[in-house]
Amino acid sequence: MLAAVERAEPSEREDCAILRLVVRHTTPAVRPDDVLTALRESIRFAPARPPRVTRLAQGPWDNATGQVADPLAIDKDAAASNR
16 A cells, blocks of 8 residues: 555444545555454454445545546547547
C-alpha cells in the first residue's frame, strides 16, 4: 500500500468502530484483510466480532479531487467523441 486515507468515525454503539480507508492496489496487492492484520499485529487491535468489509467505490484515484473517479469515464468519452 503506497498511501491510505484513514479516518475513524464515532459509531452509534460504543462497541463498534468504523474505519474508512482507501486502498491503492499496486504490486504486491494489499487487501482490506491485510490492513486489519497489520492493525492486529502493530497495536493489538482485536475486534470482538469478525470485521465486516464493504467496498463503497471502485475505480482510479483522482488526486485532483481526492475521490475515486468513474472507472468507465475513458470509454464514455471515447464513445461520445465517435458520435
